[in-house]
Amino acid sequence: xxxxxxxxxxxxxxxxxxxxxxxxxxxxxxxxxxxxxxxxxxxxxxxxxxxxxxxxxxxxxxxxxxxxxxxxxxxxxxxxxxxxxxxxxxxxxxxxxxxxxxxxxxxxxxxxxxxxxx
Numbered sequence: 001x002x003x004x005x006x007x008x009x010x011x012x013x014x015x016x017x018x019x020x021x022x023x024x025x026x027x028x029x030x031x032x033x034x035x036x037x038x039x040x041x042x043x044x045x046x047x048x049x050x051x052x053x054x055x056x057x058x059x060x061x062x063x064x065x066x067x068x069x070x071x072x073x074x075x076x077x078x079x080x081x082x083x084x085x086x087x088x089x090x091x092x093x094x095x096x097x098x099x100x101x102x103x104x105x106x107x108x109x110x111x112x113x114x115x116x117x118x
Contacts, residue, residue: 016053018072019050019051019052019053020053021076022050022051022072022075022076022079023051025075025076025079025081026051026079028079029079033047033048033051034047036075036078039078040071040074040075040078041074042071042074046067046071047075049066049067050067050071050072050075
């Protein structure tokens, strides 16, 4: 089983905040996890991982069990969050992503140039 790479500290914090926000929205609507999963179109276990702030087995350093971001977006939309509006409010000149993994002491691997075959 292939493990996912660990997230940067900022990315991990963002995923945890997203999980906590999702749980809060669900509780505000008085829904069970099973009802939320059904509304979103995912299985109950997937939804439980979405609200989890603990890494799943094989997902060391990845809270929310490596659930697809599309599932989170769908969940936010189900609870009335306009995700597109929220994202368009972000500055368009955000800092480059190249240093994102350096927070944990890792350096990104350089890409190898492709060699044309003869």
